[in-house]
Amino acid sequence: MVATTRTVSLQGAIGHVIDVQVDLGPGLIQTAMVGRPDMAINEARERCRAAIDNSGFHWPVTRRTTVLLSPADLPKRGTHFDLAIAVAVLAASETRFPDGALEGVVLIGELSLDGRIRCVPGVLPMVMAAAARGIGRVVVPEPQVGEAALVDGVEVYGVRSLRQAHALLMGEEIPEAPPVEPPTGNPLLSWRGQSRLEEVDLFDVLGMADARYALEVAAAGGHHLLLTGPKGAGKTTLAERIPTILPDLDAQESLELTAIHSLCGGLVPGAPVLTRPPFRAPHHTASRAGILGGGTGRVHPGEVSRAHHGVLFLDEFPLLPGDIIEALRQPLESGEITIARGDEDATYPAGGMLVLACNPCPCGEYSPLTRDHRCICTEVRRREYRRKISGPIADRIDITRFVEPVPAHERNDPFGRPESSADVLVRVTEARCRQRVRYADDDWRLNAHAPGPALRTAYPLDADATRALDTEVYAGSLTRRGATRVHRVAWSVADLRGVDRPGCAELDTALRLRTARPLDLATLARRA
Amino acid sequence: MGGKDQQALGAYGERVAARHLVEQGMVVLDRNWRCPVGELDLVLRDGDVLVFCEVKTRRGEARGHPLQAVDTIKAQRLRRLAALWTDEHQVRVDHVRLDVVGVTAPRRGPATVVHSRGVG
Secondary structure (H helix, E strand, O other): OOEEEEEEEEEEEEEEEEEEEEEEOOOOOOOEEEEEEEHHHHHHHHHHHHHHHHHOOOOOOOOOOEEEOOOOOEOOOOOOOOHHHHHHHHHHHHHOOOOOOOOOEEEEEEOOOOOOEEOOOOOHHHHHHHHHHOEEEEEEEHHHHHHHHHOOOOOOEEEOOHHHHHHHHHHHOOOOOOOOOOOOHHHHHHHHHHHHHHHHHHHHOOOOOOHHHHHHHHHHHOOOEEEEEOOOOOOHHHHHHHHHHOHHHHHHHHHHHHHHHHHHHOOOOOOOOOOOOOEEEEOOOOOOHHHHHHHOOEEEOOOHOOOOEEEEEEHHHHHHHHHHHHHOOOHHOOOOOEOOOOEEEEEOOOEEEEEEEOOOOOOOOOOOOOOOOOOOHHHHHHHHHHHHOOOOHHHHOOEEEEEOOOOOHOOOOOOOEEEEEEHHHHHHHHHHHHHHHHHOOOOOOOOOOOOHHHHHHHHOOHEEEEHHHHHHHHHHHOOHHHHHHHHHHHHHHHHHHOOOOOOOOHHHHHHHHHHOOOOOOOHHHHHO | OOOOHHHHHHHHHHHHHHHHHHHHOOOOEEEEEEEEEEEEEEEEEEEEEEEEEEEEEEEEOOOOOOOHHOHHHHHHHHHHHHHHHHHHOOOOOOOEEEEEEEEEEEOOEEEEEEEEEEOO
């Protein structure tokens, strides 16, 4: 007697619907698990046996049990196979499920020995994969119903125990069961980190008109940003405030981001949807796997993916190991990162803004604009340090800014009332709307993601500006890629100003933003 | 339960198992064949298949079903015993099978027999 149930196996963020087949036959009394299971799935036979026996059912003790996870060549990981395996065993042995009860159902959940169901990471991407394959019904651990219900076109059933799942599939009345513990979040970190970041506002930042404008352009077009400046000048203060001037995520974006965080197991059951752009600030001692993704066993998404549609802030980035900085080049260009392993590849989205901050020199006192700095670094060390900042990564940064300590007269200016984040957010949202309308027929949404050829043919600068940009390339002060990036920033400047096509003025601002020259104060005044 | 009881239970189980198998149309060739490696409970012929059978008898299922008592190591020993038996009796057959019969014999009521074909 063969019985088949379905569940989803995840490979990175990509899910594959797999069949769990159970055959009971003659032979040595044992349970064989085939179809490339990992350690956790191999242990499922112990969990399922105990769960079945302790739920008032009977594990088939007089026959050889063979469990196949098919397609058998796909490596499988995780503990969420338990429910599908247990139900298939019941269907093969003692339970006559109604005809079609197991058709078109995906079962997700880990079993504990007493037959209760535990939460598992990655429910959202699993349900998305099931829906894409035309599966109409999913059974998930009860606390994760909200997460699964984000996917359109799927009926979601939450269960607390194997008995409840059994009754559900039999079409019987659902028996009582104690509630399932929600997956553990990370209250220690979210306690300070998140609540503190909710309170920050650009209103707190005095002066720094130049850097504020750079932030606004970066937010409008989704551009990568490099902030340099002496210690204490306010680089981190500025970077932390970027999410406050980013609009809420739309449905598709929030689904993508929530799917990544579902894989990390960090969703709060009550409010599973992430609608705000994330701000991730890993420390410079973070590991390669932590930032880019990887780890032993399952390939976990890294910080670069958790910052999808938001901000990845790397403070003191020259202190990061050089190979991590180099490895960031690929996701910066393509908006996704592929972690290749011998037996499996995992691809995660990585379409956030990269914000880098660094001191201008190792001691942090050097200032290129004012000459009265107190830097004690030798020129050799300074050059060594600058070499890490520049190079291939710098060519992929759209906007570079020096953040200078605010002079006293600006700090105490009684007339200069700083704008709040809400004011800036209005302009950023407007600029993003213009982009959305312009790129309605394309498959990107932000200037920063527009491919170079499309920009040159379909969305060029005006004639004078195009000539001016070409001159810069011929003169050797910009690479071709650099020119494309300036082109994108020029569009963002134009979107903020409400100009229909970027001209020489916008190009000039974009060039200044890229090459870290101070902005013309007149251009700043014009936008008001 | 003493050793004697256990032996008696084993012998009873083997009788029950043999009767069950004969009812299935098998022919008993040998019983309780001993050698230094161990003992074969039953040797039978099922059509043109030579069957070596291990019988496990238990009072109840408190310590699991009798069939569960036969693990990979015991199945391997059964295979070795089968080789020794065919060697000694100079038997040449094309098909050999290893079976296990589990007998549950409660103190009251009839014994139940479960026959598992083709072990190991």
